[in-house]
Amino acid sequence: MPQHKSAEKRVRTSEKRRAYNKMNKTRMKNALKDLRETTDKPTAEEKYRKVTSILDRLATKGIIHRNLAAQKKAKLAKFIQSLG
Numbered sequence: 001m002p003q004h005k006s007a008e009k010r011v012r013t014s015e016k017r018r019a020y021n022k023m024n025k026t027r028m029k030n031a032l033k034d035l036r037e038t039t040d041k042p043t044a045e046e047k048y049r050k051v052t053s054i055l056d057r058l059a060t061k062g063i064i065h066r067n068l069a070a071q072k073k074a075k076l077a078k079f080i081q082s083l084g
Contacts, residue, residue, distance in 0.1 A: 021063050028054050028064070035076060041083040048080055 002008045031051045038044040052073050059069035 024058055024061075024063050028058055032072065032076070036079070039083065041080065044080050044083055048076055051076060 002011055028051075031047070031054050035044060035047045035051050038047060055064070055069040055072055058064045059066040
């Protein structure tokens with residue numbers, strides 16, 4: 001148990017942040033999975049725009065590393081080109 005008032009607050013805030021980060025990562029993974037399951041190129045391009053927006057937002061907020069976001073976007077772009 002925390003011994004100081006600031007430590008109690010740290011426990012509360014870290015729990016909130018953990019839940020927020022978990023929610024966003026789950027959202028990202030679901031969007032990626034949804035895009036990967038698409039077989040139609042126009043639909044995939046539309047979903048790609050949404051996924052890149054999510055990835056950029058998470059990278060900006062520090063939830064994922066910016067290089068990870070770049071890697072995922074590049075891999076997805078390559079996937080969409082292969083649908084053609």
